[in-house]
Amino acid sequence: MTVISQILYHSKQNPHKAALITDCGLTITYKELILNISKYAFYLDSRGIVTGDNVVLSATKEVEFVFLYFAIHLLGARAVIVDPESNKQRLNYIIDQTKPSLVFGFGINEMNFISYNQIIVTEIISDIERLVLSIKNTSICDILFTTGTTGNPKGVNLTQSNIMHAVININTYIGTNENDIEALVLPICHSFGLGRLRCVLAQGATLIMLGSFANLKLFFDCLQKYQVTGLGMVPSMWNYIYKFSGKRITQYSSRIRYIEIGSAAMDLNSKKILSDLFPNVRICMHYGLSEASRSAFMEFHEDVLHLDSIGKPAPNVEIEFFSESGEKLPIGFEGELCVKGEHVMCSYFDEVDNINTYYGNYFRTGDWGLKDNEGYCYLVGRKKELINVGGKKVSPVEIEECINKMDEVIDNICIGIQDVNGILGEVVKTFVKKKSGSMLDSLQIKSFVRNNLETYKTPSFVEFVDKLPITKSGKKQRLLLH
Incomplete structure (x- = not known):
């Protein structure tokens, strides 16, 4: 099972259901989504893209990005996801590392750079179902580069199995279902936002791709117009919303079922304010990395006595703490947080980065902390930053x-x-x-x-x-x- 096989399934079960809605009101049904993925796959095939090729995508919240992203998967190629606002140095570094066959979305006048508005699609690729079924779970489909907070950016290789298991773990914990309508205000160039895209579409729900959360009028109009039931946000987004609109968002709390928060730490006071404003909403905060998406979760109402923790391991995930010599530590002892699960990346892009990356089957996160006797995990900082x-x-x-x-x-x-x-x-x-x-x-x-x-x-x-x-x-x- 892959994310695209789930999209194909929903295109047959609910062909006329909205899969994507843009901030300008364009609606793409599941039938139209799979059709466009097929067209873009034909386009890529005509440009010579084959299994194993790297294709750089500027991750903008445009439908063309989504079509291309899954079309690349369909052909067995690899989507190299890049922030559209990357500086020239970072972009050149990623291109130099991955040697892509094509680069999409940056509008730079070079031979293999193609703007999204330059793409013209007409024909569909033949026998899409056969192609979907032929996708190998072990094949690398995504390459994400870390933000470089602890050195040079590292390319993270994710397989079809990695991203599908992450989807299963996340949806199992949060409870997203086919009836949900989620507003995506996160950038999709990072693991969090891209993960929400996969989770919603794999579940057969509807995703509204909003531009910037800074436009609060557009944000609140979206909540009202589309009867939004789910949100994903980083702590800085919530701080911005609360600072400039106060408790206004609570008028939609009766319809919102879940909020996912992550990517950065959130102070205790903000957690308590959120809990008070949304007493009946499932507020889930995750801990994760590009290498191991959403490895731990906590829910503000369920884990009220442990709001200063990162929660417990996500479904199907194991977390242990290891000493600097690689020994698994008992409860209560501080060590390096290490993660085990099918969602963990298969490798780094550069072989040099794979040295000392694991303790056995446990991925070393570089974060330092401990586990208490109830199973809650606590962080004290990054090992390199202590x-x-x-x-x-x-x-x-x-x-x-x-x-x-x-x-x-x-x-x-x-x-x-x-x-x-x-x-x-x-x-x-x-x-x-x-x-x-x-x-x-x-x-x-x-x-x-x-x-x-x-x-x-x-x-x-x-x-x-x-x-x-x-x-x-x-x-x-x-x-x-x-």
Whole structure:
């Protein structure tokens, strides 16, 4: 079973049901979706695309992207998913790594670069059912590049089996069904948004592809017009919606069945506000990576006593914590979070990146934490980002959350730097973005942290900045700072 085989199934069972709706009102039924996938597959075939070829796609929320994405799968080729706003350096890096046969969606005037509006499709590929049935579960179909928060971006190879098992795990936990209508405000160039696309279509539900969540009028009009039952968002999106519209969204709470949140950490206060505003909505927050999509889940109402955790392993997933020497640790001992499951990537694109990637069958995430005796998993930070102050492991997240409680602070990022005195090994440095006109100084920040956390967690250095390196999905790029 593959995602595209599920789409084919729904095109027969409910051919006239809406599969996709764009923000300009264009509706694509399941029958039209499979027909267009067939047409785009014929187009790719006519351009010489064969099994194993890499095809770069600018992941915009246009129907052409969806058609091409599944057409590439149909031919046994590989979709290299790229952020449409990638800078030239990143785009060139990905192209140099993957050596694609074709590049779609960037509008750059080069021989193998094709804009979506340049594609002309006419004929359909013959015997689509045979092609769907011939797709191998073990074949690589997607290549996603990490955001590079811990070094150069890594290409993540995902097979048909990987993405289908992720769909099964996610839909099992969240409960998305064929009657749902989901508004997609997430970018689809990353694992979260692309995963929502797959989950909804594999289930035979309807996906509304909205442009930017920043257009709140369009967002609320969509909730009203289409009777939306499901949402996916990163914490920064929720903060934006709540900041500029307050409790307005709750007028739709009686129809919304589920909200999925992920890609970045969310503070406890925001979790509690969401829970209070949506008392009868299933609010699911995931933990995952491009390499292992949605490996853990928590539900705000069910796990109210463990809101500071990342929840428990997702369905069909195992999570264990390992020591630095690769030994599985008992309950309560801190170690590296490692994941096992059919959803875990088959490999990295570059063979060099596959060195020391696993402990046995467990993928090493690079995140540091522990599991309690109830099975809940807790994070203390990324292994590479933990600050070693005099032999004590300090989580930058804990200090950042503390500093962010100060009224005049917008956000901050903490890192470890070398102790120039040669005593502690590392000390804490924080980069702080404060509110316009604020007179906040470094001494006040140090005093606040010292009064709320252990003394050794107090920043030795404070630098005020106008901008912090944070990805669009809300991940802090600590390793870019020094």
